[in-house]
Amino acid sequence: MRRYLLLHPGCAWTDIPELPRAAAAVLAAGFAAHTIRVTETLVSGDGETTKLLVQLQDGLRVESVVMSYDTTEAASSVRSLAKGRGASEEDGDASKEGSGASEATSCASDEDETYWDASEAQGRAATTHARPPAHSSPPPKAGGHRRLTLCVSSQAGCSMKCTFCATGTLGLLGHLTAGEIVEQAVLARRLAPAGAAGPEPRAPAVRNASPLERPVSIRNVVFMGMGEPLDNYEAVRGAIRTLTSSETFALRRRAVTLSTVGVVPRLRQLAQDLPGVSLALSLHAPEQALRARLVPSARAFPLPRILEAVDAYAAASRQRVFVEYVLLGGVNDGEEQARQLGELLRGRDVVVNLIPWNPVLGKGMEWEAPREGAARSFQRTLREAYGLRATVRQEKGQDVAAACGQLSLESRRGFDGAPGVVLGRDVEDLAL
Incomplete structure (x- = not known):
């Protein structure tokens, strides 16, 4: 049952x-x-992204994002990354490379496709106009098919209080249960654009199901919505076990990505409990003093301890780690910081995802976006001087607060009761 x-x-x-x-x-x-419900659904202008505003049992609201991907585009971009050139290098035109879809697909490993889904989502989680869901997705290119990636929230608000983070302005409002996390996947399968992926294999049909109720398969789940997943460890662990169970969603562990600022004791426990889950470290600074300024939790977990725990996790999982780095103009986006980061990560099997900071609607946030060309220069230093894989994400959807760090709970009012917008997603977390 x-x-x-x-x-x-x-x-x-x-x-x-x-x-x-x-x-x-x-x-x-x-x-x-089911105990949670969707109160609002927004679909991107291209029909490839669906944003769900979800109300929990206690009335708190969080957001989930469902993204549809063309495997031909993803594979071609992965191939470009393997050659040392990021998928975003030519503003999304990397899919035009190569002689055909079959070649591109054959060049992409499952792990690299998981990375593509995770990293590209933050640029694709965009909505140009708020409108009812169209329940349709563009058809895949020849030789490809479409798959879905779901970004879930694990907390309402967040206690990490990163200084550039939209969700940090909320503080921690509550923890989601394992069931509430899993139910985001249940809702996403129901409300994702029809045709984005095929029905769940071998699942019996629902009696008299409408097209809206016919479920679609989710290929990847990323814990990159609201909250710090390792700060709600028991619920997140339980949810991942359900998502990867052969009796339910049957996702591979590597198809689940967990993004964290680095809660060291839980990182070590995760390596024992769920080795193989993909890990994304929200780093944002190459040295301890600057990181403590940007990420207050860094005072409790110094950078050397975090990297030691990440290295241990990578060894246990035998797969690369993703590193998120939000670029703040004049703060951490210079040549000096690029070289410091290169030295810090040299020799590690990582992929660095550079995220130009977006202005957000929040009090006390006086950061600036990096100057034009800074992200590419930073990327070039990491690649050419240190041999690191590095990509730059191009943000979209700022007009409706749907891009990385700008998912908003539009229906929520400010704490003083006045009408307002409270943003509900971590800017440091990579939305896949």
Whole structure:
């Protein structure tokens, strides 16, 4: 019964095969099949991104983002990255490279495709106009197909209080349960654009399901929405176990990416409990003093300890680590910081994702975006001087606060009760 409810969003108790009608009536009278609900849905102008405003059992609201990808484009961009040239180098035109989709696909490993899904999402999580979902996605290019990546929240608000982070202005409002995290995937499968991916393999059909209720498969899940996942460890661990269970969503562990500022004890525990889950470290500074200024939690977990724990996790998982680095104009985006970062990461199997900071609607945020050309210069130093993989994300969707660091809970009012916008997503977290 649990498996059926998870794999068939929108079903009623009477839809469950072999459940007696009398039992279904009792359940319907006293229990809710699902405990969270979507209060608003926004779809990007290109139909490839769906943003869900989700209300929890206690009334708090968080956001989830569902992104549709063309595997041909992803594979071609991965191939470009492997050659030492980032997918965003030519503003998304990397998919034009190569002689054909089959060649591009054959060059892309599963791990690299997971990286592409995770890193590209922050640039693709954009909405040009708020409008009802169209429930359609552009068809894939010849030789490819479409897959979905889901970005989930693990907390309402966040206690890390990163100085450039939109969610940090909220403080920690509450922890999500494992069920509430998993239910974001259930809702996403129901509300994602129809045709973005095929139905769940071998899943029995829902009786009399409408097109909206016909589930689609999610290829990757990234914990890069609201909150610090390792600050809600038990719930996040339980959710990942459900998402990767063969009885439910059957995701591979490497298809789940967890983004963290670095909670050292939990990083070590994660290596024991869930080795193989992809790890993304929100770094943002190459040395301890600057990082402590930008990321207050760095005072509790100094950079050397964090990197030691990350290295141990990478060894246990036997896969590369993603490093997020938000570029703040005149603060951490100079040649000196690029070389410091290169020295810090030299010899490590990492992919650095450079994120030009976006202005956000928040009090006390006086940072500036990096100057024109700074991101490319930073990237070039990492690549050419230190041999590191590095990409630059191009932000979109600032007009509706849907790009990285700008997911907003539009319906929420300010703490003083006045109408306002409270932003609800970590700028340091990479939205896949």
